[in-house]
Amino acid sequence: MTRFTFDAPTVIRTKRDGGVLSDAAIDWVIDGYTHGAVHDEQMSALLMAIFLKGMTPAEISRWTAAMIDSGDRFDFSDLRAHGKPLRLVDKHSTGGVGDKITIPLVPVVMACGAAVPQAAGRGLGHTGGTLDKLESIAGFSAELSKDQIRQQLQDIGAAIFAAGDLAPADRKIYALRDVTATTESLPLIASSIMSKKVAEGAQALVLDTKVGRGAFLKSEAEARELAATMVALGKDQGVDTRALLTDMDRPLGLAVGNAVEVAESLDVLAGGGPPDVVELTLALATQMLDAAGIDATDPAQTLRDGTAMDRFRDLVAAQGGDLSQPLPIGAHAEHVTASRGGTMGDIDAMAVGLAVWRLGAGRSTPGGQVQFGAGVRIHRRPGDPVAAGDPLFTLYTDTPARFEGALAELDGGWSIDDSAPADRPLIIDRIT
Numbered sequence: 001m002t003r004f005t006f007d008a009p010t011v012i013r014t015k016r017d018g019g020v021l022s023d024a025a026i027d028w029v030i031d032g033y034t035h036g037a038v039h040d041e042q043m044s045a046l047l048m049a050i051f052l053k054g055m056t057p058a059e060i061s062r063w064t065a066a067m068i069d070s071g072d073r074f075d076f077s078d079l080r081a082h083g084k085p086l087r088l089v090d091k092h093s094t095g096g097v098g099d100k101i102t103i104p105l106v107p108v109v110m111a112c113g114a115a116v117p118q119a120a121g122r123g124l125g126h127t128g129g130t131l132d133k134l135e136s137i138a139g140f141s142a143e144l145s146k147d148q149i150r151q152q153l154q155d156i157g158a159a160i161f162a163a164g165d166l167a168p169a170d171r172k173i174y175a176l177r178d179v180t181a182t183t184e185s186l187p188l189i190a191s192s193i194m195s196k197k198v199a200e201g202a203q204a205l206v207l208d209t210k211v212g213r214g215a216f217l218k219s220e221a222e223a224r225e226l227a228a229t230m231v232a233l234g235k236d237q238g239v240d241t242r243a244l245l246t247d248m249d250r251p252l253g254l255a256v257g258n259a260v261e262v263a264e265s266l267d268v269l270a271g272g273g274p275p276d277v278v279e280l281t282l283a284l285a286t287q288m289l290d291a292a293g294i295d296a297t298d299p300a301q302t303l304r305d306g307t308a309m310d311r312f313r314d315l316v317a318a319q320g321g322d323l324s325q326p327l328p329i330g331a332h333a334e335h336v337t338a339s340r341g342g343t344m345g346d347i348d349a350m351a352v353g354l355a356v357w358r359l360g361a362g363r364s365t366p367g368g369q370v371q372f373g374a375g376v377r378i379h380r381r382p383g384d385p386v387a388a389g390d391p392l393f394t395l396y397t398d399t400p401a402r403f404e405g406a407l408a409e410l411d412g413g414w415s416i417d418d419s420a421p422a423d424r425p426l427i428i429d430r431i432t
């Protein structure tokens with residue numbers, strides 16, 4: 001039998017011209033990119049063609065399967081606690097601004113009796129990444145071996161780790177998308193998330209699908225399609241998957257960046273924190289516990305009685321982190337104050353996300369360093385009363401030359417009005 005071989009220009013041209021990639025072409029290009037036979041510039045061109053032309057459901061499914069096959073697939077189903085199998089459940093967000101939810105959520109779910117194997121990501125475009133945030137804790141390491149993950153799941157019930165050998169094709173493609181303006185693509189988001197989530201060994205999965213100005217997909221119709229696509233990909237791979245559709249027009253909480261988001265998460269774990277962060281944490285926890293088959297546990301109680309905070313301390317300590325060390329904060333601060341009195345208007349999540357990225361919290365080259373202390377603190381929520389001269393935002397960075405660009409991004413992304421903006425629900429729908 002003659003073996004048909006592919007070449008990158010033909011694969012790129014097929015997609016560029018609106019064609020459908022065959023299963024064999026997808027397997028070849030993912031394998032070739034993982035092992036270096038397909039080069040960054042070729043994959044960049046293909047990603048842009050996918051961004052512009054999209055993919056059929058069959059292409060997305062094969063692309064995801066090929067990414068899963070590029071690495072290991074964990075199986076922790078043999079782990080037991082108190083003689084019973086561990087209930088392994090995870091959540092993943094499609095990416096938002098101020099979306100620190102994983103940080104309080106994982107310990108809440110641990111405290112309620114489920115186990116969480118979480119392959120987490122780094123910042124992507126204007127959105128932050130859980131790993132960049134957690135690594136702002138002195139000593140915290142997300143580079144865990146499979147044995148360490150297994151041991152941690154057994155000992156404390158959770159591990160948050162860099163995907164490492166899981167879906168290595170996604171690691172490379174994710175880094176490339178971050179710097180080639182190809183993040184906002186339904187097939188690329190769905191396959192990126194689901195390849196990691198299927199490979200990490202969770203039995204159930206809750207997806208937080210963001211919709212609005214600060215989400216990758218802005219329209220509700222697109223976000224619904226993304227959620228439905230991911231739920232179907234998960235179910236096809238034997239993972240009990242469901243999704244929430246949640247608002248990302250406004251940033252989540254009052255802190256956006258790396259260490260500032262950890263600080264806000266600690267407030268939530270201490271029983272306080274902004275109401276929207278608490279609401280979403282508890283809504284996702286409820287879905288995760290339901291998917292894991294755990295009932296009769298009130299996740300809110302774990303925030304009130306400190307058990308979630310205890311589990312977070314266990315998790316950080318297990319991964320080498322030291323919470324007694326102060327969290328970093330940018331060496332330079334710039335304040336935005338109110339020029340007049342009134343009511344705080346809407347805050348555009350995209351404007352804040354881009355400002356934070358310009359301050360140094362994200363990357364502009366693959367594998368670049370982020371500033372752990374870079375970020376924005378928001379002092380007034382939409383609808384809060386404002387007096388002339390009140391502080392509205394504080395921007396932090398180690399590099400003062402970055403303020404100009406960050407302030408320009410923020411400009412026009414908020415307003416002071418005469419009446420409060422319309423309220424809208426944070427949790428829009430649930431998709432199963």
Ligand code: URA
Binds near residue numbers: 094095124188192
């Ligand atoms: N999270 C991911 O892991 N991948 C994406 O593409 C977006 C969010």
